[in-house]
Amino acid sequence: MLDLAIIGGGPAGLTAGLYATRGGLNNVVMFDMGLLGGQITGSSEIENYPGQSSLMTGMELMESWPEQCQKFGLKHEVKQVSKVAKENEIFTLSMSDGSTYEAKSVLLATGSVPRRAGFKGEDKFFGRGISTCATCDGFFYKGKEVALIGGGDSALEEAIYLSKMCSKVYLVHRRDTYRAAPVTIKHMKACKNIEEVSNVDVEEVIGDNMGVNGLILKSKIDKKIKQLDVPGVFVFVGRDVLNEPLKQDDGSFLCDTNEQGEIIVNLRMQTNIKGLYAAGDVRIDAAKQVVCAAGDGSTAAVNIIEYLG
Ligand code: NAP
Numbered sequence: 182m183l184d185l186a187i188i189g190g191g192p193a194g195l196t197a198g199l200y201a202t203r204g205g206l207n208n209v210v211m212f213d214m215g216l217l218g219g220q221i222t223g224s225s226e227i228e229n230y231p232g233q234s235s236l237m238t239g240m241e242l243m244e245s246w247p248e249q250c251q252k253f254g255l256k257h258e259v260k261q262v263s264k265v266a267k268e269n270e271i272f273t274l275s276m277s278d279g280s281t282y283e284a285k286s287v288l289l290a291t292g293s294v295p296r297r298a299g300f301k302g303e304d305k306f307f308g309r310g311i312s313t314c315a316t317c318d319g320f321f322y323k324g325k326e327v328a329l330i331g332g333g334d335s336a337l338e339e340a341i342y343l344s345k346m347c348s349k350v351y352l353v354h355r356r357d358t359y360r361a362a363p364v365t366i367k368h369m370k371a372c373k374n375i376e377e378v379s380n381v382d383v384e385e386v387i388g389d390n391m392g393v394n395g396l397i398l399k400s401k402i403d404k405k406i407k408q409l410d411v412p413g414v415f416v417f418v419g420r421d422v423l424n425e426p427l428k429q430d431d432g433s434f435l436c437d438t439n440e441q442g443e444i445i446v447n448l449r450m451q452t453n454i455k456g457l458y459a460a461g462d463v464r465i466d467a468a469k470q471v472v473c474a475a476g477d478g479s480t481a482a483v484n485i486i487e488y489l490g
Pocket residue numbers: 297298299330331332333334335336338355356359360417418419420441
């Protein structure tokens with residue numbers, strides 16, 4: 182019987198593992214299928230992690246985290262958790278390989294993935310001119326023109342962020358009204374170098390061996406084709422949280438979630454199910470920053486130790 186099962190090996194899961202094992206829990210296993218470190222390992226430049234003295238890649242930032250956790254006894258299993266269920270105060274984790282684990286407590290730290298828009302060239306140029314992180318990659322386009330796709334809060338907020346470093350931001354949206362909050366729309370409209378390109382479908386992102394050099398759009402009104410010659414395209418068409426392990430056989434979730442499927446937690450990272458916690462991007466109101474995910478992980482672990490007594 183595990184004291185704690187951690188699902189996800191990003192900043193939230195790793196930090197929870199560190200605090201839980203160093204805090205005295207003996208049998209803690211972190212389940213993660215991929216490279217430890219989470220989605221930040223895909224970022225090319227990090228310069229806002231506190232205490233960091235030089236610019237580094239996400240991979241470099243996360244390199245020593247697993248070793249530090251393992252030093253205190255955190256075990257890592259390369260297994261995919263397909264389902265978490267709870268009966269008689271005990272959690273059962275079913276793995277995709279057919280094996281099962283029992284645990285007294287569970288932390289879901291699976292994060293989220295940026296949604297793909299589905300246009301031609303998106304997969305081909307992803308990471309080579311197409312980005313889903315303005316904070317990570319905006320700096321590469323300092324003084325240049327970029328296009329940004331989407332019409333929600335994330336798109337408009339990131340367009341405003343990019344407008345401060347890029348010469349021009351084309352805000353490409355498939356409608357002419359935005360989902361974003363009115364105040365965010367007002368701020369976006371006040372940015373002189375944001376050009377709204379509305380009522381268009383993205384046909385294709387084009388480029389060569391060096392990366393992206395243009396975006397082809399089709400007007401929904403007159404069907405005319407328009408090309409934007411930009412070296413960078415940012416896509417903000419929503420995010421999908423990775424909440425699958427909490428899905429029960431009847432389609433409901435083991436704990437309360439909001440409409441987006443984000444896990445509802447309190448300030449202790451505790452869900453409405455005793456012993457079940459969530460941390461990082463998978464939870465409601467996540468700031469989607471490494472430092473915040475790490476903070477969530479430590480908060481969860483401290484409270485799990487208290488819960489287990
Ligand atoms: P979102 O609100 O779901 O907006 C996604 C946008 O992308 C929509 O404008 C949508 O167009 C567009 N879109 C979706 N699929 C597309 C496709 N295939 N091609 C082109 N465009 C596509 O996502 P989000 O902005 O990531 O926000 C997610 C949630 O977090 C929202 O509830 C949001 O309010 C919240 N959020 C809040 C804040 C804040 O409060 N500061 C910041 C960020 C996010 P349509 O409008 O036509 O559907």
